[in-house]
Amino acid sequence: MPTTLENWNPGKAENxxxxxxxxxxxxLFLEIKNDIRxxxxxxxxxxxxxxxxxxxxxxxxxxSPRVIAQAVAREDVERVYDILTEDIWNCAQCFSCVRCPRxxxxxxxxxxxxxVSIKNGLQESKDALQGYSRxxxxxxxxxxxxxxxxxxxDFFPDWGPWVQNFSQNMHVWRKAIPMDSIRxxxxxxxxxxxxxxxxxxxxxxxxxxxxxxxxxxxSLYDLLVDVMKEELEEG
Amino acid sequence: MTELTTVEQILEKKxxxxxxxxxxxxxxxxxxxxxxxxxxxxIILQKVPEPYVEFTTKYGRKKKIPIEHTWHHKSCGHCGHIxxxxxxxxxxxxxxxxxxxxxxxxxxxxxxxxxxxAASNAVGQASVMARNFAAAYETGYFPLIHCGTSFGHYKxxxxxxxxxxxxxxxxxxxxxxxxxPLVIPEEIVHYSEWxxxxxxxxxxxxxxxxxxxxxxxxxxCHYYKIIAEDAIYDPEIYGGQRTAVVTAVLQELGINVxxxxxxxxxxxxxxxxxxxxRDFTRSFAVLRKIEVMKNExxxxxxxxxxxxxxxxxxxxxxxxxxxxxxxxxxxxSDAQIAALAMGAHPFRVVQFHWxxxxxxxxxxxxxxxxxxxxxxxxxDLDAIRAGTKSGITWQDADQPIKLTA
Ligand code: SF4
Ligand code: SF4
Numbered sequence: 001m002p003t004t005l006e007n008w009n010p011g012k013a014e015n016x017x018x019x020x021x022x023x024x025x026x027x028l029f030l031e032i033k034n035d036i037r038x039x040x041x042x043x044x045x046x047x048x049x050x051x052x053x054x055x056x057x058x059x060x061x062x063x064s065p066r067v068i069a070q071a072v073a074r075e076d077v078e079r080v081y082d083i084l085t086e087d088i089w090n091c092a093q094c095f096s097c098v099r100c101p102r103x104x105x106x107x108x109x110x111x112x113x114x115x116v117s118i119k120n121g122l123q124e125s126k127d128a129l130q131g132y133s134r135x136x137x138x139x140x141x142x143x144x145x146x147x148x149x150x151x152x153x154d155f156f157p158d159w160g161p162w163v164q165n166f167s168q169n170m171h172v173w174r175k176a177i178p179m180d181s182i183r184x185x186x187x188x189x190x191x192x193x194x195x196x197x198x199x200x201x202x203x204x205x206x207x208x209x210x211x212x213x214x215x216x217x218x219s220l221y222d223l224l225v226d227v228m229k230e231e232l233e234e235g
Numbered sequence: 236m237t238e239l240t241t242v243e244q245i246l247e248k249k250x251x252x253x254x255x256x257x258x259x260x261x262x263x264x265x266x267x268x269x270x271x272x273x274x275x276x277x278i279i280l281q282k283v284p285e286p287y288v289e290f291t292t293k294y295g296r297k298k299k300i301p302i303e304h305t306w307h308h309k310s311c312g313h314c315g316h317i318x319x320x321x322x323x324x325x326x327x328x329x330x331x332x333x334x335x336x337x338x339x340x341x342x343x344x345x346x347x348x349x350x351x352x353a354a355s356n357a358v359g360q361a362s363v364m365a366r367n368f369a370a371a372y373e374t375g376y377f378p379l380i381h382c383g384t385s386f387g388h389y390k391x392x393x394x395x396x397x398x399x400x401x402x403x404x405x406x407x408x409x410x411x412x413x414x415x416p417l418v419i420p421e422e423i424v425h426y427s428e429w430x431x432x433x434x435x436x437x438x439x440x441x442x443x444x445x446x447x448x449x450x451x452x453x454x455x456c457h458y459y460k461i462i463a464e465d466a467i468y469d470p471e472i473y474g475g476q477r478t479a480v481v482t483a484v485l486q487e488l489g490i491n492v493x494x495x496x497x498x499x500x501x502x503x504x505x506x507x508x509x510x511x512x513r514d515f516t517r518s519f520a521v522l523r524k525i526e527v528m529k530n531e532x533x534x535x536x537x538x539x540x541x542x543x544x545x546x547x548x549x550x551x552x553x554x555x556x557x558x559x560x561x562x563x564x565x566x567x568s569d570a571q572i573a574a575l576a577m578g579a580h581p582f583r584v585v586q587f588h589w590x591x592x593x594x595x596x597x598x599x600x601x602x603x604x605x606x607x608x609x610x611x612x613x614x615d616l617d618a619i620r621a622g623t624k625s626g627i628t629w630q631d632a633d634q635p636i637k638l639t640a
Contacts, residue, residue: 035357036357036395036399036401036402037357037395040394040395040398054499054500056500056501056503056505056519056523057505057515059519059523060515060518060519061515089507092501092503092504092505092506092508092515092519093350093351093505093506094456094457094460094501094504094505095387095456095457095460095461096456096460096499096500096501098460098461098463099460108391111349111350111353114352114353115353115355115356117353118352118353118354119356128507129352129354129507129511130511131510131511132351132352132507132510132511135348135351135352135510136348136352136354139311139343139345139347139348140345140348143342143343144311144314144315144342144343145311145312145315145343145345145347145348146311146312146315146316146347147315148315148316150315151316156550158513158517158553158554159550159553159554159591160553160554160591162550162553162591166589169616172616172619172620173588173589173616174318175619175625175626175627176582176583176612176615176616176619176626176627177318177322177586177626177627178322178325178326178583178584178627178628178629178631178632179314179318179321179322179325179337180337181309181314181337181338181339182314182318182321182322183626183627184626188315189309189310189311189312189313189314189315189316189343190309190314190339190341191339192339192341192342193339193340195340196339196340196341196342196370197342199366199413200342200363200366202409202412202413203359203362203363203366203409204359206362206408206409206412207355207356207358207359207362207405207409208356208358208359209354209355209356209359212354212355212356213354216352216354
């Protein structure tokens with residue numbers, strides 16, 4: 001379509017998501033802007049591209065930390081909505097982009113964008129986290145992100161025959177570790193006391209973390225709340 | 236008119252070691268802000284215990300690294316998937332009779348999950364950190380952080396807590412429910428800084444000659460990119476242009492450290508990617524790291540200092556073989572190679588069997604008869620299977636061995 005005075009929107013991205021109102025996109029943008037970290041992570045942008053040259057995701061995806069910093073700095077509500085729905089999950093969160101001469105933290109901006117996207121239940125983010133729920137379940141409930149019993153050949157076929165060998169020997173290998181805090185454990189990485197876990201659950205409830213999970217995955221939320229509430233009530 | 240800088244001038248400048256003046260640092264010293272908050276009674280500042288060593292960080296400031304009385308803040312990835320990493324750190328402490336505490340009143344920092352899913356928030360993340368730090372304070376031991384991500388994440392949270400009163404207030408409200416105070420340690424210390432501080436001591440008690448070995452180093456992103464000013468630099472190492480940890484340790488052990496052009500690149504871990512989108516992780520680890528190391532340095536081993544980096548660089552190599560990529564570099568941590576150099580059992584302590592890229596040629600090049608120690612370890616496992624032994628203990632693992640005898 002040729003650009004005419006009627007459809008020209010200078011300095012702003014085109015509306016690629018007409019199903020979502022501009023007001024809703026503005027509301028999401030303001031949530032990003034009002035995050036306490038926003039002003040620590042963004043000071044404007046020279047558009048120099050140094051962040052892109054350091055960015056692993058820019059090498060593999062159609063992804064650019066420069067575009068993210070620029071769009072957010074220009075308060076380009078449409079473009080930021082595109083980024084929320086199309087780009088944020090490609091970031092590797094390595095923070096190589098903090099080489100920025102403007103002292104920006106584009107990776108940190110992505111973290112804020114992701115958080116806003118999850119909190120508001122954007123479908124694209126739910127899709128990106130498909131298959132990830134079991135990890136959230138593990139870390140929130142057990143206080144460890146990963147455990148040996150997650151190393152199953154079905155999940156890690158690309159890691160080769162080692163995984164098969166490992167899963168056959170897991171129980172005995174785990175007993176053959178000299179650290180008391182690890183020895184023998186297969187469903188957690190290290191032993192976390194019950195009192196410690198109850199404190200962790202308190203944090204999840206008090207910090208508003210459970211509301212985020214509810215928005216992300218209702219059945220995961222139900223599962224977590226059931227166990228945590230019961231444990232907390234037992235004290 | 237400003238004089239133009241020629242390429243020769245830039246190269247000349249870069250050929251000299253960088254010494255940095257703390258007075259000219261571009262950022263405010265975090266310590267000053269912490270002392271102010273302590274003076275106002277807003278936080279308890281846990282002091283670095285004696286004995287400690289001071290090193291220079293990126294902008295010329297000093298950082299205190301404790302030698303003992305440390306609270307070992309464990310890493311999910313170490314303990315879950317590379318246990319020889321954690322046991323090597325503790326084994327090294329035990330060799331020198333250093334006082335340490337291996338707590339069970341510790342949770343994950345949950346940073347891996349946060350960087351993968353963002354299914355948390357600033358208050359939740361800060362409270363998890365503060366709970367762990369309060370738990371350490373209660374024991375009297377000082378936190379030593381095993382995981383690079385926990386280290387980076389905690390440094391960033393410390394910044395947020397210092398700069399945002401509303402965050403401090405929220406975290407304090409949550410800690411109150413557990414009867415805990417808001418404690419921030421005077422330094423946030425990564426275990427690889429302790430390894431760096433101890434390197435000469437390791438070399439003095441080295442039992443395995445490592446001078447035949449060439450190693451590459453992968454500096455862990457979350458160690459030196461997040462709150463970059465807090466990483467240790469030394470003009471003697473890479474002219475002060477890259478962090479000194481790991482490389483200085485290897486040099487002290489007599490290892491030839493070889494350079495490669497993509498040293499700044501991440502490993503490809505990606506947090507979410509390594510769990511549910513590994514095509515990116517595998518490709519990046521192989522194409523931008525392992526293959527470049529192979530082509531440019533052909534090392535016997537690559538050494539890093541974080542959880543995700545060891546796993547990613549090691550486990551990504553298998554699938555690449557099918558595509559006939561140049562792979563086959565075993566991956567270890569600085570703590571593991573230091574322990575091996577001092578005669579730690581390759582399986583009881585270093586736990587090579589958890590690593591999948593073939594490590595046998597590396598051990599053979601060192602003159603270590605790995606088969607002998609594997610057979611010994613199999614005897615342990617048989618006894619565990621038969622129920623005559625409940626597991627390996629420090630009693631089985633403490634004694635250093637003349638591995639190359
Ligand atoms: S944090 Fe994200 S945007 Fe920044 S360099 Fe890493 S992958 Fe790129
Ligand atoms: S490095 Fe910084 S200033 Fe340059 S394009 Fe990236 S965000 Fe903008």
